[in-house]
Amino acid sequence: MTEAATLPDPFEEVAPPRGRSGAAAWTTWLLRRLGLAVLTLWLVSVLVFVATTALGDPVRAILGRDYNSNPGRVAQLEAQLNSNDSLVSQYFSWLGGLLTGDPGTSLANQQPVWGQISGSVVNTLVLMLLAAVVMIPLAFGIAMISAHYRRRRPDTVIQTVLLALAGVPEFVTGILLVALFSTSVFHIFPAVTIDSPGGHPWDVPKGMVLPVATLVLAVTPYVSRIVRATLLDVLDSDYVELARLKGIPEPVVMRKHALLNAIVPGIQVIALQLAWLAGGVVLVETLFAYPGVGRQLVDSVRNHDVPMVQALSMIIAAVYIVVNLVADVLSILLTPRARTAISS
Amino acid sequence: MSDTRSHTSPPSFFRRALRQKRFSVGLTVTLLVVLFAIFAPFFAPHGENETTGPPYAKVGVLGTDYLGQDVLSRVMYGGQEILVVSTLATVLGMVLGILIGVVAAYSGGWWDEVIMRLNDVLLAFPQILLALVVLTALQNPSTWVIVVLVGTSHAPRVARLARGVALGIVSRDFVVAAEALGEKRSRVILAEVLPNMTGPLLAEAGLRLTYSIGLVAALGFLGFAADPGAANWGQMMNENRLGLATQPWSVLAPVVMIAIFTIGTNLMADGLAQAAEKGDD
Numbered sequence: 001m002t003e004a005a006t007l008p009d010p011f012e013e014v015a016p017p018r019g020r021s022g023a024a025a026w027t028t029w030l031l032r033r034l035g036l037a038v039l040t041l042w043l044v045s046v047l048v049f050v051a052t053t054a055l056g057d058p059v060r061a062i063l064g065r066d067y068n069s070n071p072g073r074v075a076q077l078e079a080q081l082n083s084n085d086s087l088v089s090q091y092f093s094w095l096g097g098l099l100t101g102d103p104g105t106s107l108a109n110q111q112p113v114w115g116q117i118s119g120s121v122v123n124t125l126v127l128m129l130l131a132a133v134v135m136i137p138l139a140f141g142i143a144m145i146s147a148h149y150r151r152r153r154p155d156t157v158i159q160t161v162l163l164a165l166a167g168v169p170e171f172v173t174g175i176l177l178v179a180l181f182s183t184s185v186f187h188i189f190p191a192v193t194i195d196s197p198g199g200h201p202w203d204v205p206k207g208m209v210l211p212v213a214t215l216v217l218a219v220t221p222y223v224s225r226i227v228r229a230t231l232l233d234v235l236d237s238d239y240v241e242l243a244r245l246k247g248i249p250e251p252v253v254m255r256k257h258a259l260l261n262a263i264v265p266g267i268q269v270i271a272l273q274l275a276w277l278a279g280g281v282v283l284v285e286t287l288f289a290y291p292g293v294g295r296q297l298v299d300s301v302r303n304h305d306v307p308m309v310q311a312l313s314m315i316i317a318a319v320y321i322v323v324n325l326v327a328d329v330l331s332i333l334l335t336p337r338a339r340t341a342i343s344s
Numbered sequence: 345m346s347d348t349r350s351h352t353s354p355p356s357f358f359r360r361a362l363r364q365k366r367f368s369v370g371l372t373v374t375l376l377v378v379l380f381a382i383f384a385p386f387f388a389p390h391g392e393n394e395t396t397g398p399p400y401a402k403v404g405v406l407g408t409d410y411l412g413q414d415v416l417s418r419v420m421y422g423g424q425e426i427l428v429v430s431t432l433a434t435v436l437g438m439v440l441g442i443l444i445g446v447v448a449a450y451s452g453g454w455w456d457e458v459i460m461r462l463n464d465v466l467l468a469f470p471q472i473l474l475a476l477v478v479l480t481a482l483q484n485p486s487t488w489v490i491v492v493l494v495g496t497s498h499a500p501r502v503a504r505l506a507r508g509v510a511l512g513i514v515s516r517d518f519v520v521a522a523e524a525l526g527e528k529r530s531r532v533i534l535a536e537v538l539p540n541m542t543g544p545l546l547a548e549a550g551l552r553l554t555y556s557i558g559l560v561a562a563l564g565f566l567g568f569a570a571d572p573g574a575a576n577w578g579q580m581m582n583e584n585r586l587g588l589a590t591q592p593w594s595v596l597a598p599v600v601m602i603a604i605f606t607i608g609t610n611l612m613a614d615g616l617a618q619a620a621e622k623g624d625d
Contacts, residue, residue: 040468169602278470
């Protein structure tokens with residue numbers, strides 16, 4: 001909290017809370033927020049469980065036409081899924097396994113679920129992280145250029161391109177990138193990630209370019225448009241006008257006054273987009289055969305591999321919830337007004 | 345009471361929207377794609393499943409696909425499914441979401457808290473994930489299943505927006521007056537609250553339509569389509585993926601159609617959003 005309080009913030013009207021009452025209020029707020037996140041995660045687990053087991057018949061879906069001709073296999077699968085128990089007891093034994101780090105055994109290859117997932121979780125997080133590292137400066141840069149040329153030609157062009165990009169589904173952009181840079185026009189980057197057994201997909205950096213670029217193109221427009229709108233708001237405000245009148249050069253005004261104020265809305269929209277990435281990786285990983293949770297999820301859904309789908313969707317939902325939680329905490333920390341509101 | 349809602353009534357709202365360049369451009373593009381999707385099948389040179397040559401050959405305008413079917417004809421047939429499914433899913437998502445959001449805002453207090461908390465749970469799912477999780481336990485998804493899945497995945501997002509807009513309206517004088525006159529709840533919502541939400545809701549519907557097209561195409565691309573034999577832009581990307589290097593148009597033709605369609609609907613949605621913002625005085 002102390003380092004955030006030293007940030008020069010023109011919105012600062014009241015001194016940030018100090019002493020024990022402020023800290024206590026903080027802890028209460030944080031605990032409440034954490035509690036809500038845990039509650040949400042628990043309700044998510046109920047939803048995942050009901051959706052995968054109660055809405056349809058997984059055994060029938062796995063066996064397809066064999067269902068009627070192969071009663072032995074039916075019994076075997078039902079035993080593995082415990083589908084003769086009541087739904088409630090099935091749910092609690094699954095939840096218990098999840099909490100103790102044993103989310104079950106895959107139906108497709110009879111291997112423990114966690115062993116297969118842990119590697120891909122890391123791969124996906126690396127992909128998301130790379131996309132974020134490229135996207136954040138890019139989005140802020142574009143927004144600053146756009147705000148600098150406000151409502152003049154370059155701004156209009158940038159905004160139109162961003163708006164067009166924002167609507168196009170990520171896998172459509174991805175396929176166009178593949179056609180452009182890999183198969184049809186240029187032959188610079190591989191069309192799929194190269195994944196050697198025992199290695200990591202980023203061992204061949206060339207193979208990471210197109211998946212990361214696809215994700216970046218999918219999220220940059222949103223972040224950039226929000227940051228530009230905030231920048232324009234700030235540039236129109238009285239204190240920026242005063243700074244200009246005092247003779248502070250425009251680039252400094254942009255950097256020191258405008259940009260700092262765009263950080264909080266920036267963080268919120270970045271978090272929203274990172275959370276979106278948790279779902280966006282599903283299609284992008286499938287397109288580029290990237291060995292992460294997204295592709296694994298699609299494969300498992302195709303195989304009707306219920307324990308795998310349950311574990312993978314819990315992980316994706318958890319990433320989503322954690323990213324949102326972190327964003328909430330950060331934006332409160334960086335907004336003095338919100339800080340004082342909590343502690344008073 | 346009628347004068348209080350006249351400023352957001354649909355006709356004047358549309359006139360305001362039409363003054364937005366992006367709205368008129370987006371509307372034109374969208375209408376062209378819709379007309380193409382509806383009428384192109386009547387002009388297709390070949391049948392939907394008619395073989396015209398060897399797989400991935402340069403026969404016909406756009407060549408052939410993985411089964412040797414004419415790509416141009418498949419593209420002409422393949423828009424209907426996406427158009428119908430994404431429109432129905434959007435309508436379903438909007439109706440469900442508005443219902444949840446307005447009821448939450450109108451009831452207030454404890455109900456509002458519970459409804460929105462449950463809504464947050466659904467929001468913790470990326471939209472595509474919600475559809476995939478349900479598809480796990482189903483053998484073959486029918487068209488209706490896809491409509492319901494995509495529609496319900498929109499509902500919590502629409503609900504959050506609808507609640508926000510409705511909160512600003514339910515406390516206004518004309519709503520309070522209608523309640524004081526003893527109007528029924530459902531009537532107050534239908535006659536007083538909803539007509540004043542038209543602008544933001546139309547903008548949201550445009551956005552939802554964009555995402556619906558993306559989601560329906562995505563499910564086809566992942567191989568979860570109702571009818572594996574039928575032509576469908578999403579599915580065409582999936583079935584012809586291996587031919588991208590040798591016969592690019594078999595994949596790029598449907599890709600370009602979806603890109604144009606979503607650019608059109610998104611421009612339209614953004615124009616509507618701007619018109620809605622300006623009307624908020």
